[in-house]
Amino acid sequence: MNRKVFAAGLVFIGALIGGMVPAAASTQYLGVTTHKFLQTKRKIVTKNAAKTATITIPKGTVVQIQAISASNGKTAVGLNINQLSYHIRKTDHQKGLMTRSIAATTKNFKHVSVPKYLAFYATQKTYPDGALRNYKGDGNLFKGTKYPKNDTKAKLARVHITPDGYLEYYKRSAFINKQVDGKPTTSVKITKAVRPGKSGKTTLYTKSAVPKAIGTKVKKSGKYRYRVTIKRLNQYYATTFYQAKTKNVLNSIEIAAGYQVGKQQYFMSESTVYPA
Structure with a gap:
């Protein structure tokens, strides 16, 4: 049995990077590392990685970073959908364990301590x-x-x-x-x-x-x-x-x-x- 484990926090699927929404030059990005915790500053509507379901994350939700991507100086985070509570993740209908990339901006998130x-x-x-x-x-x-x-x-x-x-x-x-x-x-x-x-x-x-x-x-x-x-x-x-x-x-x-x-x-x- 091949039991090699690949850490999602180390490699973020390139396709997800393409899901980043272009941001204005004045947009500020948070410094992020995998496993750290963020709190949403507004309602975030995104897709799962397979683009088959819409995931709505309410304002004030604490999330843990699973993966990070970067493109042209802009950073984005990916979330493990199974780390979101059922009332959020239930719209996924069993497809796609990761969200699309979400811009790690100060408009979307703020840093919080471990709950x-x-x-x-x-x-x-x-x-x-x-x-x-x-x-x-x-x-x-x-x-x-x-x-x-x-x-x-x-x-x-x-x-x-x-x-x-x-x-x-x-x-x-x-x-x-x-x-x-x-x-x-x-x-x-x-x-x-x-x-x-x-x-x-x-x-x-x-x-x-x-x-x-x-x-x-x-x-x-x-x-x-x-x-x-x-x-x-x-x-x-x-x-x-x-x-x-x-x-x-x-x-x-x-x-x-x-x-x-x-x-x-x-x-x-x-x-x-x-x-x-």
């Missing part, structure tokens, strides 16, 4: 060139203890905290999904987040109900009725994959980081290591 509700994992981590390892953390937590051997067929419960502040729960989700995510079992807006303290728990509150499998009701009314805790266990699990034709030759090692959501054990696909 509190994403404090349970390292959003900015990277490995240097030549490290034979790539970072994959993306806020998706799967029920279980380690990366599954049958990764292309596995279906697991999943919790996803989106950059725009939604808690999405899937009772049964494909572990590897090459399409835009379908409708979650539950999708609720996070109304408050408390960063990890000594306990290592990120605590999230919502007004709308969350499944008992991951959270509890703590108040009868108000914006903070339900609570979900995500605890990083500081434990790592390795799953090895060997070459299909030469089964004694190691091809890659998948590293999963252990978590606890409520009282149940989850993991995040944290990185892939390739043998030298």
